[in-house]
Amino acid sequence: PISSRRRHVGNRTNPNPNNCIGVFGLSLYTTDRELREVFSRYGPLAGINVVYDQRTGRSRGFAFVYFENVEDSKEAKERANGMELDGRRIRVDYSITKRPHTPTPGIYMGRPTTRVHSSHYHDSHSDRYDDGDFTYRRSTSPCYSRYRSRSRSYTPR
């Protein structure tokens, strides 16, 4: 019943209830401290991440807020969506992409493919990390390049 509303953003899947919400349309001057003040009203936060442009250092106008409880995330999405913050009408949705709290734990392996070849991944060189959006490879094994193409076709689900 809520499917056709997001056609203008492409074939992106509809966000499902999640601990992490994305906040878009922010003022470039809204800080994480400010976001914390607002969103901690809905429940305890596990973290906040304003996305900055790597070159200019300025905010890109969106952020991600992690709640400890999904129920609080739901309430935040419903109540904070459309709210005005620093003169801008913000949009709040469940996050689609997910990032781990820790930085990239290994070598970036590209986006997961739909194909699965699980029989290849039982050796000690394929210790792999996946956050559901990207796939990383953990070790610095010299055999890395031999396994690269296989690893790229790995997908968790």
Next chain:
DNA sequence: GTTGAGCGTT
């Protein structure tokens, strides 16, 4: 303190 739709690292 330019622009404004956006799903991600400083």
